[in-house]
Amino acid sequence: MDKDTLWKKIKRMNELSTLPEVYTKIVGLIDDPKTSAATLASVISRDQVLTAKLLRIANSPFYRSSPEKITSITFAVAILGFNATKNLVLSASLFDLFHDFEEGFKDTVRGVWEHSIACAVGSRIIAQYTRYKQPEEMFVTGLLHDIGKIVELQFMPEKFREIVKLANDTGMLIGEAEEEILGYTHSYVGKLLGRHWGLSPQIVDSIELHHTPETANEFKKQVFIVHIADVLSHSLDLGGKDDKIPLLNIAAWESLELKTDTIEALLQEFKREWKDAVAFLFPTK
Amino acid sequence: MGLVELSLVNPGMVLAKSVYSHSGVILLKDGRTLGEKDLLLLEAWGVTEVDIQGTDGTQGKEQVLSEILSEEELSALDAKLDKKFSKQQENEVIIELKKVIRKIKIEEIVERKKQKNG
Numbered sequence: 270m271d272k273d274t275l276w277k278k279i280k281r282m283n284e285l286s287t288l289p290e291v292y293t294k295i296v297g298l299i300d301d302p303k304t305s306a307a308t309l310a311s312v313i314s315r316d317q318v319l320t321a322k323l324l325r326i327a328n329s330p331f332y333r334s335s336p337e338k339i340t341s342i343t344f345a346v347a348i349l350g351f352n353a354t355k356n357l358v359l360s361a362s363l364f365d366l367f368h369d370f371e372e373g374f375k376d377t378v379r380g381v382w383e384h385s386i387a388c389a390v391g392s393r394i395i396a397q398y399t400r401y402k403q404p405e406e407m408f409v410t411g412l413l414h415d416i417g418k419i420v421e422l423q424f425m426p427e428k429f430r431e432i433v434k435l436a437n438d439t440g441m442l443i444g445e446a447e448e449e450i451l452g453y454t455h456s457y458v459g460k461l462l463g464r465h466w467g468l469s470p471q472i473v474d475s476i477e478l479h480h481t482p483e484t485a486n487e488f489k490k491q492v493f494i495v496h497i498a499d500v501l502s503h504s505l506d507l508g509g510k511d512d513k514i515p516l517l518n519i520a521a522w523e524s525l526e527l528k529t530d531t532i533e534a535l536l537q538e539f540k541r542e543w544k545d546a547v548a549f550l551f552p553t554k
Numbered sequence: 555m556g557l558v559e560l561s562l563v564n565p566g567m568v569l570a571k572s573v574y575s576h577s578g579v580i581l582l583k584d585g586r587t588l589g590e591k592d593l594l595l596l597e598a599w600g601v602t603e604v605d606i607q608g609t610d611g612t613q614g615k616e617q618v619l620s621e622i623l624s625e626e627e628l629s630a631l632d633a634k635l636d637k638k639f640s641k642q643q644e645n646e647v648i649i650e651l652k653k654v655i656r657k658i659k660i661e662e663i664v665e666r667k668k669q670k671n672g
């Protein structure tokens with residue numbers, strides 16, 4: 270599939286439409302300076318299913334939006350602020366996408382999501398280690414970083430299978446095999462989807478540049494955090510079956526001022542929280 | 555420093571000597587402040603005594619450890635790790651990362667074996 274066709278398909282796609290519906294409505298409100306906290310809270314609260322979901326996630330140990338227990342949407346909006354509420358809604362909408370997939374590709378899709386949950390948890394932990402001001406923004410960014418793979422799986426599942434096979438057979442990374450077979454990578458596909466969804470520019474950049482952090486420009490810190498979280502997820506084998514770790518960009522590591530002697534504590538925490546998150550999001554496992 | 559029987563070691567004590575397995579795998583590094591979990595792991599590895607900083611005791615020879623992982627298991631693990639890290643440049647971070655991952659993988663194998671046996 271060439272790039273033009275891909276973009277046209279992304280614009281027309283409705284398979285992943287769960288996301289824009291809830292999300293765009295709420296984001297529209299949040300981005301409108303006239304919206305008050307009370308209005309936002311009352312609009313969300315009207316949707317009971319969404320409300321229950323948001324509270325469950327906000328209070329889950331792996332999301333850790335706040336040290337206090339969040340008992341209502343009004344309280345959530347007040348304590349978290351608009352931006353964090355937006356990220357919470359985005360996470361919840363993404364979690365909805367986890368389950369509906371065709372037979373035959375369930376395991377692969379599940380693998381991608383489990384890996385994405387790892388990158389989300391890892392990004393949040395690194396955000397905290399590096400005192401990034403919005404850890405929950407990094408959570409959702411990590412969750413989205415490989416969304417391009419999900420799109421590829423939807424649009425061209427057989428090609429995706431070929432890509433994985435080529436990578437396994439030749440020792441290439443997934444991105445290298447994608448270049449070979451498609452002429453572009455999941456980072457590019459993810460960027461297109463992110464734009465189509467109207468995600469914030471730091472999230473779109475992090476999706477696009479998570480394998481090439483050296484090209485980051487405006488949102489270096491976010492891109493670097495996701496890049497490092499991705500590398501660490503692969504090294505711990507958290508989700509998906511991939512026997513190679515993408516190249517760690519040492520400049521990204523150094524720029525975040527992460528200390529080598531904290532790797533062990535960080536990884537132990539990472540592994541624990543990932544297990545909790547997967548158990549929470551895929552309760553059957 | 556001196557050898558202390560494992561049952562007398564408390565969390566917070568500091569290792570004076572690294573603890574190795576038969577095959578020379580480093581299980582815990584010297585200078586490490588032992589936590590609850592380390593003690594459980596040492597027990598799982600069959601360690602009976604460790605060298606603790608700041609204690610008087612007999613200066614024993616290098617600790618003999620009962621083997622939990624077989625040579626084959628270890629070399630299979632190392633081959634897998636080499637492949638995993640094949641795309642990486644050699645630097646301080648990668649060396650430490652590989653070391654930590656190796657330790658975590660060993661813990662996981664030990665954990666699995668304990669579950670199977672117990």
Ligand SMILES: [Fe+2]
Binds near residue numbers: 415455479499
């Ligand atoms: Fe990726």
Ligand SMILES: [Fe+2]
Binds near residue numbers: 388414415499
């Ligand atoms: Fe990834």
